[in-house]
Amino acid sequence: MSRLAVLILVGFVLWLAGCGGGIAPSNTANDPPAAPADNVATITVGGGPAGLVNGLFTTVTVCSPGSTSNCATVGGILVDTGSYGLRIISEALPAGFSLPQQTDSHGNPIAECAVFADGFSWGPAVTADVTIAGEKASSTGVQIINGNFASIPRACSSGGGTEEDTVATFGANGVLGVGNFVQDCGAACTVNNAYNPGMYYSCPASGCVVTAEPLAQQVTNPVALFPTDNNGVIVELPAVTSSSGEASANGSLVFGIGTQANNGLGSVTVLTLDAEGYFTTVFLGNSLPGSFVDSGSTFLFFPDSSLKSCGTDFDSYYCPPSTVNLSATNEGLNGNRTAINFNVTNAANLPAQNMVFNDVAAPLPSTLYGFDWGVPFFFGRNVFVAIEGSSTPGGTGPYVAY
């Protein structure tokens, strides 16, 4: 039974007890001062709306700020610890639904170019209340991904990769960025000069040009804006026990670290991160200082020249003749270290009906200097992601812990 279901059941039982009048046992006489927020969202690993293997999905509700009627609930939203803020593909929203468009001081609409490792997503910046489980971020920046909005500036597509502006090309109905940073850009995008890296654009009829976007309007990790449980998240997924994968897997996205009875750190190891969110992975004797855990990466990506790649048809996966067992050590900026054991199987031999795998990996050259610990890393773990500048019982973020 999911944690959410347990909470609902417990709540129902308590409600029944309250209705009974006087039948509550005496040890509940000291009522808690206020009910804590429901801080658990159900997450599912599966194909989602576009058949994305190892996609990690949840459901969010967006409303016009302050409204309880102009709202839309959207499932199939990727849970991504490698980005920050909510983005929804326009086509995944109900027909006719809209949220207040952000504008600049001249009334021109603001749009954003969100850049990912494998491509970019373009579309307007809007303002919305974002609700996930029982938590709400009020009046925050959200991106509506829509390649038909105005016209995509050349500078946006110059980041390279795929234009990911549809459910099919994005692989999901949207993405919920709950990583270690608060904003998707930060201070660099608040300046109106040539140093602005160019994520936000003002779009008069003459065309979109880079513009300054105040921090408060930037697309923001909604967790950081929750009234409580706002210092980070836990991604909790069960172990995948079948070497040939599973059809789906269910887990929990828990909000807050050490703020409620259900989100304590326990005995995990805290790995603090550098300014870009990296720690170091030592693998095969190589030190890879640009390493990170990322629930938005669907597989493990790392360098191992001894592993056979799948050839031209499956160029980006490893295909060893038989499953291999490997180990690596992750080391935080604070010097804390943990050893990780993992398997890599032949990606070409996996059953097509399954969507959940803990042993699929793909090459990255060691010269790229990073180990990308994607979704397979999360199976069988509770992974804590603490937000920059936030206090937690494990210290101040940013850090990851597991």
Added chain:
Amino acid sequence: MDTGFVRIRRVLSHCDRILWLANILLVVLALPAWAELGGDVTSIKADQEKMHGVLQVTATAAYEIHEIQSAQGVRVREYVTPDGTVFGVSWRGPWKPDLRQLLGQHFDRYVKALQGNRTARGPATIQLPELVVESGGHMRAFFGRAYLPQLIPPGSSADVVQ
């Protein structure tokens, strides 16, 4: 590979200094740009003048590294053959550089090779006989490289592009 370094020099001409000071005063409006993969080395300096950073050149016996550190925190390295052709580029920093400029005539090929529906999310790699592009990282922290296998100088390898 450090043992192969024979000289290090900073390239800061009079004009560069003026431009650098101008950058400090936040009045330069030009966007960053770089020489292109497969292009001529002489374009690096002209392009560097449009970029908000300092160019440093390091030479080995087999190739030169032209490294530009931008004011935005993005580091770009260009690897140049003895006859002056850019055979590899790499990048690292909180934002991607302008890959259309950096990859030049190879940019469209790179984009076309990645087109299609998503079967995975994460780093994007293409390995064509004549062009390799590898792009990794996550939002606010990107890294990657591209090179032309057929132009790698004798005695060197793709591993030097990093």
